[in-house]
Amino acid sequence: SQQGEEDPQALSIQEGENATMNCSYKTSINNLQWYRQNSGRGLVHLILIRSNEREKHSGRLRVTLDTSKKSSSLLITASRAADTASYFCATSLMTSGSRLTFGEGTQLTVNP
Amino acid sequence: DTAVSQTPKYLVTQMGNDKSIKCEQNLGHDTMYWYKQDSKKFLKIMFSYNNKELIINETVPNRFSPKSPDKAHLNLHINSLELGDSAVYFCASSPGLGQGANNTGELFFGEGSRLTVL
Numbered sequence: 040s041q042q043g044e045e046d047p048q049a050l051s052i053q054e055g056e057n058a059t060m061n062c063s064y065k066t067s068i069n070n071l072q073w074y075r076q077n078s079g080r081g082l083v084h085l086i087l088i089r090s091n092e093r094e095k096h097s098g099r100l101r102v103t104l105d106t107s108k109k110s111s112s113l114l115i116t117a118s119r120a121a122d123t124a125s126y127f128c129a130t131s132l133m134t135s136g137s138r139l140t141f142g143e144g145t146q147l148t149v150n151p
Numbered sequence: 152d153t154a155v156s157q158t159p160k161y162l163v164t165q166m167g168n169d170k171s172i173k174c175e176q177n178l179g180h181d182t183m184y185w186y187k188q189d190s191k192k193f194l195k196i197m198f199s200y201n202n203k204e205l206i207i208n209e210t211v212p213n214r215f216s217p218k219s220p221d222k223a224h225l226n227l228h229i230n231s232l233e234l235g236d237s238a239v240y241f242c243a244s245s246p247g248l249g250q251g252a253n254n255t256g257e258l259f260f261g262e263g264s265r266l267t268v269l
Contacts, residue, residue: 069256082258084257084258084259087256131256140196141195143193
């Protein structure tokens with residue numbers, strides 16, 4: 040079974056609006072990370088939340104983690120056209136050390 | 152200064168050929184990885200090396216052979232290429248394996264190598 044499933048698969052919004060992406064996972068985790076991938080580029084780390092944390096902020100990003108529901112959400116506030124990218128959650132499992140398992144990603148399009 | 156660099160960026164080749172992708176990181180990290188991203192953008196780990204030692208070897212055909220001459224380099228050699236090998240291959244690195252407060256397991260990715268097998 041795949042660890043890390045995201046929804047929606049695609050999201051299209053207008054500049055200035057907020058974007059929310061969700062990630063669900065199946066087994067206990069050490070931490071959950073969010074990455075961004077611009078078209079044709081590598082993945083870039085955005086933010087990490089540990090299993091004992093519930094919410095974290097970084098600039099316009101807000102991440103929540105609900106370990107009881109095995110889910111996380113990434114909120115991007117006041118979106119910009121430059122936020123257009125694919126966003127992936129990745130989980131570090133209790134039993135797998137340094138291995139990160141990625142979700143299927145959400146394609147976010149921010150229209151100017 | 153590129154932290155994780157991989158070459159080539161694009162590779163177009165015929166079925167049956169053998170090809171290599173090289174990766175170097177200048178971050179001083181102990182751990183390096185190869186990930187494969189398919190056409191649906193699904194990213195799957197293939198291999199991981201820590202200080203030149205293989206620590207993760209997913210269910211990957213043995214036509215794929217990673218080599219780590221030192222901890223700053225992790226190359227990927229692919230024999231007898233097949234159509235299904237077409238994908239984008241990403242190299243990544245991380246500080247190490249420990250789960251201490253200073254080691255978050257954050258990955259630093261290269262820009263990817265797009266392999267097209269005809």
